[in-house]
Amino acid sequence: MKPFSYQRPGSLAQTFDLLSEYGSSARILAGGTDLIVGLRQQTVDASVLVDIKGIGEFLPGVALVDGHFVIGATTDISRICEYEKFRATFPALVEAMETVGSVQIRNRATLVGNVCNASPAADTVPPLAIYGAMVNVGGRDGTRLVPVQEFIQGPRQTALRPGEFVLSIQLPVPNAPLGVGFARLTRRRGVDLATVNLSCSIDSVGTVRFAFGAVGPRLVLGVDRSGVLADSGAPAGDRDAALANLIAGTSPRTDIRGTRDYRSAMLLVLGRRILAEAASRLGSGQP
């Protein structure tokens, strides 16, 4: 690794000072599972790492505040998965989190870091968007909430402005029945990026929402209000046509993980599968 210096601020105020002092040469260090790899492979450049794990204001785990789960920037994925109430409320997100890397990776990797890294293949992003996650961005002048799908603007690009960083992610507890599914296709589970990943929800009035990852520079969202996708008794041809209509919004590319056509075909197959999963969760009263 190229030399860099290291700072471990103890408070938010000190962190904002460091970010304004060092500007774009500073990088936030959370779990390091992307950043250290990037520094080692020299795809990332930084002269100062600002380790946020010493910030006193951050909650160590997950908190339920005013109908929202709040996940702090230093809470790793394994810890989040230990909360029974969280698991029961966001089962499709938990499935996505449990596909990230390995035990060792999840013991370090933060959910916030998975979002901030802004990889088009990040596995937690499609279900986060489907569950309506908001990114809580902090700056010296206060905080602002940005929907996750707007926060990630393209590969490695986020809505963060100079001097800002992410304090937490907020997930609203669904206030009406909702069924959500998640699927991911990969060549080798554990250590390869997703070829495609997707999540969908069905609500009690028959609205179906889809989020497709790894098939465009940003997350692709689609909504079907016709009721066809929510109705498992509708003719299969009509359902496939409605799903294909949503998939038409994606722009998959051919690369080492699969061809464009293969990715599109898999979106249809996996889309059907997670619709069934979401419908059964809606039926069982589990989100």
Place this chain on the structure above:
Amino acid sequence: MTDALPVVLNINGLKYEFEVLPYRSLLDVLRDELGLTGTKECCAVGECGACTVHFDGRSINACLMLAIEADGGSVTTIEGIAAPGEMTRVQDAFLEHGAVQCGFCIPGMVMSAEYLLARNPHPTEQETREGLSGNLCRCGGYNRMLKAISSVSEESTP
């Protein structure tokens, strides 16, 4: 710009105080500076698990952690998993089941198996596979490892 920084670390029950450059990984320091070469380096990017250690009781890849990040914490490496001259049940079972071929992945495998069994003494085969999914064995000795781990699980009372 990049001066060495002081670090205090408990490693295998012993207190170590030293200075470290901020861009040195915990793995580099364990192996190159402290002579604890049981922990292996292979991919250095979090994929193979050869560098698995326990940090504050949790299994992590030492190649992806900076030594300076570990300041104030405690680390258990393969050298400290059993008392000197002794072996854990997992280590014995690996030998009994012939689960060790070239041996390079084994320290990491043992650390992952110990972590799994400490949290879940009677894992299903699927849970064992998941627990070891961050560890690669290029000799392909996975089946014997699974048998070894399941034998340890069967011995302990449910």
